[in-house]
Amino acid sequence: MAPVTGASPPPNPPTMPHLADYAAVGGDPEIRELRALASRLDVRSVKMVNTTAVGGGVAEILNRLVPLLEELGIRTKWEVLKGGEEFFAVTKAFHNALHGEPYQGSPEWFERFVAVNDENRKRMDWDDDLVVIHDPQPLPLVLAREGRNSHWIWRCHIDLSRPNIEVWNFLRPFVEKFDAGLFSAPAFTQSLPIPQYLFYPAIDPLSDKNRELPAEYVQQVVERFGIDSKRPILTQISRFDRLKDPVGVIQAYRSVRKYFDCQLVLAGGGADDDPEGAKVLGEVEEASNADPDIHILNLPPWSHLEINALQRASTVVIQKSLREGFGLTVSEALLKKKPVVASAVGGIPVQVIHKVTGLLTHSVEGTAYQIRFLLSNPEFARQLGENGREHVKENFLLTHNLRRYLLLFLNLHHR
Amino acid sequence: MKPAKQPFDFVAASYLIRIRPERAWTLAELAQHLGSVSEDSIFYHTFQSLETHHYTVFSNDFAQWCLTACNEAVLAEELSAVDLRDIVAVEELRKLLIGKLEVHLTRVPQAGDRPAFEPFYFSEAVETVVSLDSQAATLGELAAGIRRMGNQTLHYHFINSRLRLRLQTNDFSNWIDDSLGLPELARKVNRIDFYTNTLGGIRRELVQVMESWPQ
Numbered sequence: 001m002a003p004v005t006g007a008s009p010p011p012n013p014p015t016m017p018h019l020a021d022y023a024a025v026g027g028d029p030e031i032r033e034l035r036a037l038a039s040r041l042d043v044r045s046v047k048m049v050n051t052t053a054v055g056g057g058v059a060e061i062l063n064r065l066v067p068l069l070e071e072l073g074i075r076t077k078w079e080v081l082k083g084g085e086e087f088f089a090v091t092k093a094f095h096n097a098l099h100g101e102p103y104q105g106s107p108e109w110f111e112r113f114v115a116v117n118d119e120n121r122k123r124m125d126w127d128d129d130l131v132v133i134h135d136p137q138p139l140p141l142v143l144a145r146e147g148r149n150s151h152w153i154w155r156c157h158i159d160l161s162r163p164n165i166e167v168w169n170f171l172r173p174f175v176e177k178f179d180a181g182l183f184s185a186p187a188f189t190q191s192l193p194i195p196q197y198l199f200y201p202a203i204d205p206l207s208d209k210n211r212e213l214p215a216e217y218v219q220q221v222v223e224r225f226g227i228d229s230k231r232p233i234l235t236q237i238s239r240f241d242r243l244k245d246p247v248g249v250i251q252a253y254r255s256v257r258k259y260f261d262c263q264l265v266l267a268g269g270g271a272d273d274d275p276e277g278a279k280v281l282g283e284v285e286e287a288s289n290a291d292p293d294i295h296i297l298n299l300p301p302w303s304h305l306e307i308n309a310l311q312r313a314s315t316v317v318i319q320k321s322l323r324e325g326f327g328l329t330v331s332e333a334l335l336k337k338k339p340v341v342a343s344a345v346g347g348i349p350v351q352v353i354h355k356v357t358g359l360l361t362h363s364v365e366g367t368a369y370q371i372r373f374l375l376s377n378p379e380f381a382r383q384l385g386e387n388g389r390e391h392v393k394e395n396f397l398l399t400h401n402l403r404r405y406l407l408l409f410l411n412l413h414h415r
Numbered sequence: 416m417k418p419a420k421q422p423f424d425f426v427a428a429s430y431l432i433r434i435r436p437e438r439a440w441t442l443a444e445l446a447q448h449l450g451s452v453s454e455d456s457i458f459y460h461t462f463q464s465l466e467t468h469h470y471t472v473f474s475n476d477f478a479q480w481c482l483t484a485c486n487e488a489v490l491a492e493e494l495s496a497v498d499l500r501d502i503v504a505v506e507e508l509r510k511l512l513i514g515k516l517e518v519h520l521t522r523v524p525q526a527g528d529r530p531a532f533e534p535f536y537f538s539e540a541v542e543t544v545v546s547l548d549s550q551a552a553t554l555g556e557l558a559a560g561i562r563r564m565g566n567q568t569l570h571y572h573f574i575n576s577r578l579r580l581r582l583q584t585n586d587f588s589n590w591i592d593d594s595l596g597l598p599e600l601a602r603k604v605n606r607i608d609f610y611t612n613t614l615g616g617i618r619r620e621l622v623q624v625m626e627s628w629p630q
Contacts (some may be wrong), residue, residue: 027565029563029564029566029568031425032427032547032563033547033563033565033567033568036427036545036546037427037429037543037545037546040545183434186434186536186538187534187536189434189536191436195433196430196433196434197432197433197434198432198433198434198538221610250600257616295476310608350527392612394566396484403429404431406432407430407541407543408431410543411431411541411543
């Protein structure tokens, strides 16, 4: 399905911000202390390994984190696992199984998984002092540590609370060879013999998705998509995925419409390169019943500025997921001081403290009620937004992520 | 301006959060784990988490969990009423918390084994302190340094220091009294309420109190 008309063409690559630029959001002390921590770290190099250089949250974080580590004088190499289609079919089956689904692969896939990692292990050099492996796909690379005096860290970005036991039992021996595991929430952890640390994911406040925008640009985007900025705008930003419950959002909106003349924006991507996404988009369009006040925007992947503008133009931001990893779109909205109504799933309750930084719900009915409550109480909504921004500024920014890595490196390398 | 006997050393303090294996699904399990978890864990859920609780109803993680996951409002209030300003050792705090839980479970025995909505995950803070190679020799320099201090470092000097010093005071008051010989100002600084202020509010009040002190 083609993206909506009106979406802007790909912008020029944004200029990479420097560490000092982050003082505008996190304050000068934070930057000064980052430099002090980094100056104590005496390492030859750090290696980060994941499965993709572009697309997805991990690549997005590494794209920003690696240059900042370099700027702090820490030589950082970023390597990407080479696999091919067959390997990524295996890792997708593993990924789903680790999220608690039944394992949909064959027994031979376990061997294939190790074989591809063996090829990568031989291809890469391993003379780094610290190695950070992101997610389960490159786990067997840890076999490279044998005979070397390096420290290995596993950063698990997924919810491991209810893994399929067959897949977890296969991966667990690799995990146990690491010096530390990093998890996005305590509930995502497993009982392991290695130390496990809490590493919240982070958003980049200076990225196109989050940076401040001129009011005129926000207005221009809203008009371009035919949205009326004079009436309340309810927005959910997410892929067209059933787990984000876009149809449930429409049901909640219809309930709110009995009381408020509002509009709904469902904006996201994933419907072009994913057959399942196109199917869900079809279901959403059908559920909208051609309501002119429901704006379904299937945006291309480079629409960061548009998404930023849509969040800023919103009266209430919704994240009615049925399941969620961490759900960083919530932090993106909170940073923009938006009142958020979100499901109490995955990492969302860490970001939304009920009635303090947003409102948590468990159903369509609850979501509708809380949206109505916010529309009736704009001063309370404003206060939630203010608190939400402070909460994000204290916990979920890229600079916090950088600080946690520096601390971990110092603790492992200089203990 | 009166010079100090000893300079105040500025540091950068940071905390990694380590997730421990202990989890409590009931109040009885909470009491049991409270008896055996590390001091660092008790410290984390009371002193270290104080900043987060500037937003929430209760002032420590245990109280917050008793309310939101166990629906035990009375116990939550009792646990929250523990005043960290009176505590100079974690063992003392551990005994106080267990005592309050045991009294509650004697009063409401059926609450002991009732499953919570979500478990309590014990964690602990791993502290790292590095010198900033910067010192204050006067009150004005201390105030200027506090302005430039990160939130975690401010927490370290003003709140966590109470356990380190074991003196019901904080690093700033201790230095103002010992090195500047200004006990009245030291007391005034120590009276700033870290329960009802955010760290930003504490910083503003500290600087204001120091800058308005006649020198």
